[in-house]
Amino acid sequence: MSRYSVSKNADCRAFVKIMIKKDTRYARCKDKFVKNGLQGRIEIFCKHSHNLNAADTLRFLSADPALKDQFFDYFCSGMGIAEAARYHSQLIELENECVEEILASGRKNPTERCIRYWHDMWLNVQFGARSGAGLIEVSYFLYHYIHSM
Numbered sequence: 001m002s003r004y005s006v007s008k009n010a011d012c013r014a015f016v017k018i019m020i021k022k023d024t025r026y027a028r029c030k031d032k033f034v035k036n037g038l039q040g041r042i043e044i045f046c047k048h049s050h051n052l053n054a055a056d057t058l059r060f061l062s063a064d065p066a067l068k069d070q071f072f073d074y075f076c077s078g079m080g081i082a083e084a085a086r087y088h089s090q091l092i093e094l095e096n097e098c099v100e101e102i103l104a105s106g107r108k109n110p111t112e113r114c115i116r117y118w119h120d121m122w123l124n125v126q127f128g129a130r131s132g133a134g135l136i137e138v139s140y141f142l143y144h145y146i147h148s149m
Helices: 025-030 055-059 065-076 081-095 099-104 112-127 133-147
Strands: 015-020 040-045
Touching: 055 099, 065 081, 065 112, 081 099, 081 112
Parallel strands: none
Antiparallel strands: 015 040
């Protein structure tokens, strides 16, 4: 199995269903819930087809948005993808007591794929597009700048 293409789909049967009913004259006559003043219905079905407290499920949590800025700072200081991931893991180990759970969580310790995506975003912001019209404009500017010296 490829480490980059792990699916998050576990065919889980759990769901939360919310139905909000309109308070109309017809609904008050025909619907026993609206007649009693209940405007909505919430169904919760909690039969999961996967373990909820395993390291694999913690890994699938989405990354904390504040981490993106933190990783952008790592990239600005000259770190690459692997070095930033390793540095962040070492910071977690130094600052926390319950290290295993935090390192397994995708919210506090993002996956390599997430870090790679952030690195591509950072490169695009810092240096512009790496292909297409943006690259041609930068190359044209650099070419004329170098040859004008």
